Amino acid sequence: MSKWETNLKRLRLKRAIREPHNEDIRVLERNTLQPAAQNMIVSLSSEYCFVYDNEHLGPNLDLYLSFRSWDGDKFTCCCFVLPVLGAAERAWLERHVPPSARSQATPETLLVVGGQSGRIRVLSVAEATEVLVLSHENGAPLSAEEALTKVKLVSGRSEMSIRSLSAHPSREGVFSSASGASVCVWQLLRDHRAVQLLYRIRTEMTASLALSTADLLFVASQKPAEIREWSLKLEVPGPSLEGPDRGDSEETLEPKTISDAESRLLATLSGTADVLRCGPRGLVVKSADALRYLAYSDGADLWKRLGKKESLLKLPAGTMCGASIDIAIDEGLANTDVDPGLVCVGTENGAIHVYRLENGEKVVSVSVPRLRHQMGGCAFGRNGESLVAAHAHLLYRFTSLAEDSASTESLTKSD
Numbered sequence: 447m448s449k450w451e452t453n454l455k456r457l458r459l460k461r462a463i464r465e466p467h468n469e470d471i472r473v474l475e476r477n478t479l480q481p482a483a484q485n486m487i488v489s490l491s492s493e494y495c496f497v498y499d500n501e502h503l504g505p506n507l508d509l510y511l512s513f514r515s516w517d518g519d520k521f522t523c524c525c526f527v528l529p530v531l532g533a534a535e536r537a538w539l540e541r542h543v544p545p546s547a548r549s550q551a552t553p554e555t556l557l558v559v560g561g562q563s564g565r566i567r568v569l570s571v572a573e574a575t576e577v578l579v580l581s582h583e584n585g586a587p588l589s590a591e592e593a594l595t596k597v598k599l600v601s602g603r604s605e606m607s608i609r610s611l612s613a614h615p616s617r618e619g620v621f622s623s624a625s626g627a628s629v630c631v632w633q634l635l636r637d638h639r640a641v642q643l644l645y646r647i648r649t650e651m652t653a654s655l656a657l658s659t660a661d662l663l664f665v666a667s668q669k670p671a672e673i674r675e676w677s678l679k680l681e682v683p684g685p686s687l688e689g690p691d692r693g694d695s696e697e698t699l700e701p702k703t704i705s706d707a708e709s710r711l712l713a714t715l716s717g718t719a720d721v722l723r724c725g726p727r728g729l730v731v732k733s734a735d736a737l738r739y740l741a742y743s744d745g746a747d748l749w750k751r752l753g754k755k756e757s758l759l760k761l762p763a764g765t766m767c768g769a770s771i772d773i774a775i776d777e778g779l780a781n782t783d784v785d786p787g788l789v790c791v792g793t794e795n796g797a798i799h800v801y802r803l804e805n806g807e808k809v810v811s812v813s814v815p816r817l818r819h820q821m822g823g824c825a826f827g828r829n830g831e832s833l834v835a836a837h838a839h840l841l842y843r844f845t846s847l848a849e850d851s852a853s854t855e856s857l858t859k860s861d
Contacts, residue, residue, distance in 0.1 A: 450776045450788055450830035453846035454800060454810045457833060460845040461506050467494055471836035474823030476772055477526040479615060483555050484828040486510065486571070489836055492520040495559055497571060498841075500827055500834065507834060507843045511574050518597040519561035525611040527568075529554035530619040530634050556619075556638060560608025563597040564625055568638055577638050582608060582625040585643040585701060610654040614661075615724065617680060620644075622663060624652035629665060631657075631678065643701040645678060650706070658724045662742070664712065666719040666731065673719055673731065673740070674709040713745035723773045725803055726785045732771050737791060739806060749806035770823035773803070774830060790833065792821035798835055814842045 465471065473490040477483050485501035495513040502508075515521060531539070531553070538553075555571040565588070568578035579593040580586070583606065605626040614620035619634030629652060631645040650667040657663055663676040712729075713719075721732045728741040728748055739748045775787045785803035792798050796814040798821075801807065814821075814837050822836035833844040 448776050450774065451809050453830045454788075454833075456846045457810070457812055457844040458847050459814075459842060461843045463507060463841040463843070465489065465491070465494065465496060465839050465841065467491055467839060469493070470820065470838055471822035471841070472521070473523055473770060474825050474834065474836040474841075475524055475526065475770065476825040477555065478773075479526050479528050479613060480555065486526070486555065487825055487834055488524055488526070488557060489822070489841060490521050490524050490559070491839070495521060495524065495557070495569070497557070498834075500832065500843075505845060507841060511571065513559075513569055513576070515561070517595070518599065519563045519565055520599065522560050522562055522608050523611050524557060524559040525613045525621060527556040527558050527613040527621045527634070528616070528618045529556050530638060532637060554638075556634075558611055558613070558621055558623075560611050560623060560625075561597070562599055562607045564606040564608060565597070566608060566611070566623055568634065568641075570638065578634075578641060580632070580641060582623050582628075582630055585630060585646055587641050605651075609652055612654075612656050614657045614659075614680075616659045617661075620657070620680065622655055622657055624655050624665070627651060629655060629663070631663065631680075633680075644680060646701055646703045647676060647709075648703065648705045649674065649709075653719060654721045656722050656724050656729065658742075664722060664724075664729055665709075666722050668718050668720075671715045671717060671719040671733075673712045673715070673722070673729070673745070674706065675712045676704065676709045711745075713740050721771055723771055723789075725773055725787065725789075726775075730771060730773060730789050730803075732791055737771075737789070737801065737806070739803065752805050770825075772823075772825045774826035776830070788826070788830070790824050790826060792824040792835060794820040796821060796835075796837055798824045798833060800833075812844055 469491040471489045471491050475488050477486040485499055487498045487500050489496045493515045497510045499508045499510045557569040557571060559567045564582045566580040566582060567576050570577050579588045581588055608623055608625050610624040612622050622629055622631045629647040633642040633644050635642055649665055651669055653666045653668045655665045661678045661680050663678055664673060666673045715733055718734045723730045728739050731738045731740055741748050771791045773787055773789050787803040788800055789803060790798055790800045797811055799811045800809040802809060814835050824833060824835045831846045835842045
């Protein structure tokens with residue numbers, strides 16, 4: 447049993463946090479991109495975006511900083527994005543930080559937040575400010591005057607809403623957004639104050655999307671319920687710290703417009719195709735009532751190949767999946783023959799289920815108090831020592847305790 451599973455078997459409810467609003471928390475996301483900042487977790491309601499420190503300030507979940515929608519827009523989704531290192535940051539790293547420790551240096555942390563109006567905000571956690579506002583529809587940043595304009599949300603125009611955001615796991619400043627019948631792939635430039643639209647993809651109504659390290663874009667649509675794959679040719683440098691210095695003279699590239707005809711149909715699902723995340727060998731897909739692990743090569747369910755029956759993959763009857771899933775990679779298993787990780791998923795009745803990526807077997811289930819609200823998501827702690835769940839306007843932190851430690855609050859576990 448890995449340390450992840452050992453920690454998960456000893457979870458206890460340590461703290462519940464009430465956010466200063468009376469709205470449901472819609473989304474909970476973890477920073478999986480920067481090794482030294484994986485303690486950061488962000489929660490999103492319609493007007494508020496809170497960033498929490500899950501480790502550095504002690505055993506509790508502590509507020510790091512907060513943003514609020516000041517222009518009338520309503521937040522819908524978010525993701526962390528790898529920052530673009532300029533000449534000064536690269537020179538400092540090369541001079542003062544040994545190569546083996548450079549992945550632990552975090553000169554900046556970026557958060558991208560989408561809204562119902564079709565606006566995308568780039569937020570600097572280090573500066574605690576909004577550095578850029580983009581228009582998905584126009585494929586360009588808004589001017590200072592446009593960014594200051596109040597948003598008038600028109601009823602019935604939900605097609606403008608940013609439905610999903612996903613960051614590239616290894617390329618600096620690259621992320622994708624979905625709204626209406628199109629997906630945009632962006633590249634941040636010049637201290638994150640400028641942006642380049644790399645791709646605009648015309649496709650059916652998108653439910654969610656994901657970018658892989660191999661520059662593959664996966665898009666899940668609900669009508670029809672299918673997952674398609676695009677192989678992108680990103681003409682942008684990768685994040686190698688030893689790579690060439692870009693400076694501030696990036697050339698503007700012409701954005702490419704592509705369609706469904708240039709994609710590959712990876713899988714067709716019954717019901718709905720919903721939130722997906724990239725794992726070591728395939729996509730973890732969460733539909734209305736089930737989890738699937740689809741191989742990158744042919745879209746086949748890897749768990750079924752191992753003899754796991756579909757009925758065992760389904761979540762308990764009468765529940766609906768929450769807003770997000772999370773995947774945690776166990777570095778202790780990185781060089782073994784198994785998939786080194788776990789996946790957790792939240793359900794609307796307040797349950798969190800954790801499965802092994804290796805074979806889809808359930809590791810543990812935990813429950814939060816059952817309220818008449820849908821769970822906004824759940825996320826792992828960096829070392830599997832905790833689970834954080836968003837439910838209504840509350841955050842619950844489940845922490846792994848030593849076997850001889852006294853528990854201050856009981857935790858309900860279900861099989």
